[in-house]
Amino acid sequence: MTQIEMTPDERLAMEALDAARLVVGKGFRAEFTTQNKATGGRFDPVTQIDQATEEAMRSILRLGTHGIRGEEAEDEPGTTNQHWLIDPIDGTRAFMTGMPTFMTLLGLVGPQGPSLGYADQPILGERFAGNNQDAWLISAHGKRSINTRRHVSLDQAIAATTSPDIFETDAERSALSRLKQATLLMRYGGDAYSYCMLAMGQLDLVVETGLQPYDIWPLKPIIEGAGGVVLNWQGGQDFTGQVVAAGTQALAEEVLTLL
Template identity: 45%
Template sequence: MSLPSRSHFADLLSLAHDLADSSRSVILPQFRKQMAVANKAGAAAFDPVTKADRGAERAITRMIRAREPDHGIVGEEFGRHNEDAPYQWIIDPIDGTRSFITGTPMWGTLIGLLHDGDPVLGLMDQPFTGERFWADRAAAYARTSLGKPRKIRTRACGRLSDALMMTTSPDLFERGVEADGFARVKREARMTRYGGDCYAYCLLAHGLVDLVVESGLKSYDIVALIPIVERAGGRVTTWDGGSATSGGRIVASGDPVLHERVLKLLNK
């Protein structure tokens, strides 16, 4: 992977922070308020979206087009723009809308950047708690609303029997290969917690949990999180060990040794 120069990266990261600030001003006034919830999935399922999702993505898109008009954009709510550009911003304005509409603060705004298909920059903003996680060229950082940025690292955990695992919901695993693979890992892990969405990956980068196993993700669910986890010392791949940038079945681990052991178990 070839990263932008230091000065160019600094400009891109500054833009990512500005995008998060802009989306935060749209989202936060709507949190824990009564609002209409639309269903993007139709009668067959439930995929909620609110005016906060759509308003935040509009705010992010406007700023990118104003400051980097040659860049592409892939957003959950409004699709693709300038999709042949070398730089592509991958946006999920509210990752965890189900948590958002129930007043649970396990959601966040995801702002990722691909360069020639590689994830070079990632940021997750949680407006309600005032937390922000991001990756620079060589490390990952966390900041609270009152504190200074501090470097974060994953923790060593080579044995699955010692691992704390998170996933958004067991309902996301399809019967058969996915559900069976997840069940094998869950039986051997020390503890499993649900409901994390993007927050789980940031807790992993922070060294508070060891493993995240999920399925059915889209690119906008994971691209921003890859640099945060990997520059904190972890790994993010698909279940077969491939690139996670297109989403799908995802496993993220804080310890590379643990990662290899979980891949074998998922594919047993």
Template identity: 40%
Template sequence: MTLSADRLAALDAFIIDLNRASAEVILPLFRADHGLEDKGAGKDLPPASHAAFDPVTEADRGAEAAIRALIAKTYPEHGVIGEEYGEDRPDAEFVWVLDPIDGTRAFISGLPVWTTLIGLRHQGRPVLGSIGQPYIGEIFLGHAGGSRLLSRGIERRIQVRDCPALTSAIIATTDPDACFDGAERAAWLQVRAAAKLARLGCDAYAYAMVALGKMDMVIEAGLKSWDIEAAIPVIEGAGGVVTDWHGQPIGQHGGQMVISGDRRPLEEALVALRRSAK
């Protein structure tokens, strides 16, 4: 079934409601007592593994519960995949993919670069997404009709910027020491050496900055579906591209990922990344 313009518009309005519902839960807990737990505790993992400390807070769980409740009330036939509460009808025609707080480490550190990621699949394909930062007051939204930013009551279209070469690019990743294995880290270092500037620790907020035309590329590995699916329509709607490290469309299960506003630096980066592609 084709997704009509009217239905897409209704879902676009609904994703804003979902962002507001999650923000009502999260904001009172940011820089407050957030009920921190470690999901990695007790797991047989190397001490240096990025998964050895896997924080989750009351805000993560409460926000996802709020989003799920509103979806169930409004669209009970839709499926949901979320980081905190798993899968519910993942083969439905419409499936919401949720990460209530992407960047929980930033959240517990009091840094406002965490985001709420809400994506929608239609017949298995990402068609609508949002990257929300309610503390700053921003929601980045995207679909095939374009991407836009809602901020402090103002709405405006956004687009990626031109970047003729990797040497002109501002690039980002979350934590190369923790998130990349040895070969992946070597590939990242090669790309970083060629780039103009690299920023670390921004999680999915860096995705939004590519869509906004302030950064040029984000490179990550080890992603889950909820880490990236919401960003795909935002980046593509702004004129950018999302691929795996082979340069192919990223699958539903995440993995290695490159977001780029311009294809020219992407092609240069892929020369290094393909050597460590899985």
């Protein structure tokens, strides 16, 4: 940890995440209303806690100069070429079912991509942070550097994905099947928490599809700060849903040949 003082942007992000913790902590396992954002028999839930959390974060972030974008409300312009990107509850299904693995995500995104990223688990009191060069876990035990696991061969790699049901096309399902064959173990159900475990060296790969920008941009400075890489399934940086995160560039390249 080379950095003792926080920048004004970092301080504002921490305050916005503290505000999110208060709202989410009140809503977790309590009564709340849930709406279905999807049509045609699909289920894409959003709760009133998602909306209240984003509003609490925006009320803090408006004290700064950057624009604000989020999952649940309209874009707000700023006076810089950067914007805060909010996913108030990534893993709404986990939140709804009482599982403390959902996360509040916050990124600072400029023309070159995200420069700061945060993933906060309010119930566990765990906050993952990264700036593309370094990554940290901040908790009641203090702030410590985190790093991905190095030198893992594909057949010993532990992989994760949120649900087999997000692999919607035949091509995606075949890719998942090849990935399961090639790796030691496939874990389900982690949402953003899986990417944080990758950054800590507890998992080696996360492969998903159907992601939105606010699902992955805030995580990229954490994963890359910890030594990992985030790519789309073609190896590029244009994220249109399909994402590979890996502990090392070498492992990512090996996985891309399977997808």
